[in-house]
Amino acid sequence: MKRGTKTVTRTAALMLSAALLATSATGYGQSAPAEPVQAVKPRAGADAGPDRGPNEGFGPYNKWVVRAVTLIDGSGAPPRGPVDIVIEGDTIADILPAGTPGLPLKDGREPRDFDYELDATGMFMLPGFVDMHVHGSTDDKAPDLSYSYKLWLAHGVTTVRGVDLAPFEVSLSEQARSERNEIVAPRIFVYQRPGQGEGWTGGRTNTPEKARAWVRWAAGEGIDGIKLSNNEDQPPEVIEAIIDEAEKQGLGTVAHLSQIGVGRLNALEAGRMGLDSVTHYYGHFESLLKNGPVQDWPVDYNYNDEQDRFGNVANLAAESFEADSEEWWDYLEEQKENNVTFDPTMTIYLAGRDLMRARNADWHDTYTMPQLWQFYQSSRINHGSYFYDWTTATEVKWKNFYQKFMHLINDYKKIGGRVTTGSDSGFIFQPYGFGYIQELELLQEAGFNPSQVIQAATLNGALTLYEPKGQPVPPIGTVRVGKLADMVIVKENPLQNLKTLYGTGFLRLNEETQELERVGGVSYTIKDGILYDSKQLLADVAAMVRAEKVRMGLPEEGVVRR
Numbered sequence: 422m423k424r425g426t427k428t429v430t431r432t433a434a435l436m437l438s439a440a441l442l443a444t445s446a447t448g449y450g451q452s453a454p455a456e457p458v459q460a461v462k463p464r465a466g467a468d469a470g471p472d473r474g475p476n477e478g479f480g481p482y483n484k485w486v487v488r489a490v491t492l493i494d495g496s497g498a499p500p501r502g503p504v505d506i507v508i509e510g511d512t513i514a515d516i517l518p519a520g521t522p523g524l525p526l527k528d529g530r531e532p533r534d535f536d537y538e539l540d541a542t543g544m545f546m547l548p549g550f551v552d553m554h555v556h557g558s559t560d561d562k563a564p565d566l567s568y569s570y571k572l573w574l575a576h577g578v579t580t581v582r583g584v585d586l587a588p589f590e591v592s593l594s595e596q597a598r599s600e601r602n603e604i605v606a607p608r609i610f611v612y613q614r615p616g617q618g619e620g621w622t623g624g625r626t627n628t629p630e631k632a633r634a635w636v637r638w639a640a641g642e643g644i645d646g647i648k649l650s651n652n653e654d655q656p657p658e659v660i661e662a663i664i665d666e667a668e669k670q671g672l673g674t675v676a677h678l679s680q681i682g683v684g685r686l687n688a689l690e691a692g693r694m695g696l697d698s699v700t701h702y703y704g705h706f707e708s709l710l711k712n713g714p715v716q717d718w719p720v721d722y723n724y725n726d727e728q729d730r731f732g733n734v735a736n737l738a739a740e741s742f743e744a745d746s747e748e749w750w751d752y753l754e755e756q757k758e759n760n761v762t763f764d765p766t767m768t769i770y771l772a773g774r775d776l777m778r779a780r781n782a783d784w785h786d787t788y789t790m791p792q793l794w795q796f797y798q799s800s801r802i803n804h805g806s807y808f809y810d811w812t813t814a815t816e817v818k819w820k821n822f823y824q825k826f827m828h829l830i831n832d833y834k835k836i837g838g839r840v841t842t843g844s845d846s847g848f849i850f851q852p853y854g855f856g857y858i859q860e861l862e863l864l865q866e867a868g869f870n871p872s873q874v875i876q877a878a879t880l881n882g883a884l885t886l887y888e889p890k891g892q893p894v895p896p897i898g899t900v901r902v903g904k905l906a907d908m909v910i911v912k913e914n915p916l917q918n919l920k921t922l923y924g925t926g927f928l929r930l931n932e933e934t935q936e937l938e939r940v941g942g943v944s945y946t947i948k949d950g951i952l953y954d955s956k957q958l959l960a961d962v963a964a965m966v967r968a969e970k971v972r973m974g975l976p977e978e979g980v981v982r983r
């Protein structure tokens with residue numbers, strides 16, 4: 422649906438027939454020439470987030486101070502504290518000792534000339550998290566983008582790489598509004614797809630020349646990078662031209678090497694061309710196929726049937742060289758040589774290995790928007806809703822595939838390859854924010870120690886975002902003097918239990934009362950020196966969800982499960 426041309430309510434839109442939706446949705450890049458008819462409807466538009474209200478966020482201040490935290494700085498250094506963190510404007514101005522562990526805090530500590538003081542004694546501070554693979558909430562999933570923004574911030578995500586966040590112009594204007602802190606939103610990096618943009622008049626970008634022209638045009642418009650997908654308009658020569666031109670323009674590149682093109686260009690070949698990051702699993706195992714570059718598709722496979730597309734991915738585990746084989750290590754070593762970042766987004770396919778768990782997760786009842794819930798339900802037209810007949814055997818295949826996928830990601834980390842954290846939430850029963858924390862847990866399951874998980878979630882993302890801009894020292898990603906003040910403050914030690922970062926917290930038995938208690942959740946999120954009460958952000962989201970349920974005539978509590 423085009424923004425501004427909505428003539429039906431969203432409720433009514435949900436009830437339209439599948440056929441109508443499939444033909445009326447105009448999706449992204451509306452000005453682009455006709456795309457081939459697709460089985461799955463293209464992504465809908467996105468409505469800008471509302472202006473930041475007077476009671477949303479405290480600051481920025483000339484000078485304020487967070488007292489007596491234990492600092493996990495994101496660099497991989499061990500926690501240290503207690504320390505006081507001084508923030509001036511949007512910048513970390515000082516990190517001062519507040520005492521010695523085991524002894525009372527020092528009295529009368531500097532600074533005394535602050536505008537605001539937050540007593541965070543006993544709490545933990547981390548750098549703001551970086552979600553390297555996001556799409557904002559589209560208008561068929563939530564009323565506007567603030568739904569995804571607030572869920573990200575509430576989970577400590579202060580920077581997102583939109584791949585793409587929204588249609589071209591919306592992404593750029595939301596980025597600028599976030600930069601000015603006019604909206605309650607994380608820092609936004611704008612990665613768009615070739616050919617997008619209402620101002621682009623050069624037509625289909627399916628030749629190296631036209632693709633280069635689009636890259637130059639889009640760079641001029643101010644995007645940060647390009648999302649590649651290996652589709653029929655992106656054969657290897659076009660991708661090579663895009664990567665080359667992107668490097669010249671200071672743009673980053675990330676590829677979802679879809680099955681459509683991966684037989685001709687796998688992750689290793691793309692890495693040799695200079696691709697910056699590989700997102701999802703696509704392309705890795707195709708670089709390791711024992712029987713040559715084309716996967717052994719079942720003879721009745723149909724890519725446009727999403728259960729085929731996702732159900733058969735797991736076959737790659739059996740068709741690729743074993744973990745620890747010579748080919749395995751050669752692959753990883755060469756990708757490290759190529760400076761390729763792995764952004765595995767394991768969370769988004771998690772339902773594949775345990776559908777019931779994903780459907781029944783703690784957060785759906787209160788935080789899943791009814792339209793989003795509807796979008797998740799098995800459907801031939803909603804992307805990622807491919808559970809038409811999802812069997813034990815399919816889940817077992819995915820479980821096995823995940824073991825190998827995690828092994829690969831962990832081995833890459835072991836040799837010094839860079840791994841980042843992305844979520845791709847908004848599909849497949851994964852809501853924004855919650856899905857991101859799940860990705861952190863999955864990295865730990867893969868073999869990362871908790872400090873490595875945090876480093877992947879902070880510094881590694883920052884490096885990957887700023888390197889293409891010629892800034893090898895990113896202004897975010899660690900808590901250090903001189904960096905931008907993007908931080909997360911939590912009561913529980915996240916290194917001890919990543920689950921405590923979920924907005925819904927973690928259930929623990931209180932030994933004194935013998936009652937179950939929900940503990941955890943992020944307490945505060947700081948972006949550009951502005952302090953947000955993370956619990957309030959969650960409450961805002963809960964209220965949005967409730968209001969939509971009322972508007973749509975649905976029960977206020979829970980979701981409608983079949």
Ligand SMILES: [Zn+2]
Nearest residue numbers: 554556584845
């Ligand atoms: Zn995605």
